[in-house]
Amino acid sequence: MKTIVILISTILCCSCATMRTIDPPGNQVNISYFGYDSYCKDIPRVYSGVSHNFCVLYGKPNGYTTNFQKTHFTYLLVDSVVSAAADTLILPYTLVTQTSKGNIKVN
Numbered sequence: 001m002k003t004i005v006i007l008i009s010t011i012l013c014c015s016c017a018t019m020r021t022i023d024p025p026g027n028q029v030n031i032s033y034f035g036y037d038s039y040c041k042d043i044p045r046v047y048s049g050v051s052h053n054f055c056v057l058y059g060k061p062n063g064y065t066t067n068f069q070k071t072h073f074t075y076l077l078v079d080s081v082v083s084a085a086a087d088t089l090i091l092p093y094t095l096v097t098q099t100s101k102g103n104i105k106v107n
Contacts, residue, residue, distance in 0.1 A: 017080070018083045021048035021049055029107070031056055031106050043055060045094045045098040046087075048087065048094065050083050050084050056076060
């Protein structure tokens with residue numbers, strides 16, 4: 001049991017997108033990527049961490065690629081995998097809040 005609690009805590013701490021979208025203040029979240037806003041208008045609360053990461057990538061392209069951007073893409077890929085695990089763990093909570101509060105608005 002102790003191992004399961006540690007594993008769940010580790011997954012929740014490492015998945016930044018899920019932590020940002022579990023219960024955002026004002027039912028709004030800001031999504032931008034290198035200064036370019038996302039085209040997303042809202043994201044669902046169910047698997048919101050994964051949706052957040054996809055919305056980070058869904059925006060106006062800036063036309064150039066740097067090593068930092070490649071590293072950031074790799075981080076988003078890893079964070080999406082860990083967020084998917086964390087989103088699955090909190091699925092009962094997000095199903096209830098999705099029905100009561102609706103989607104999360106994107107600034």
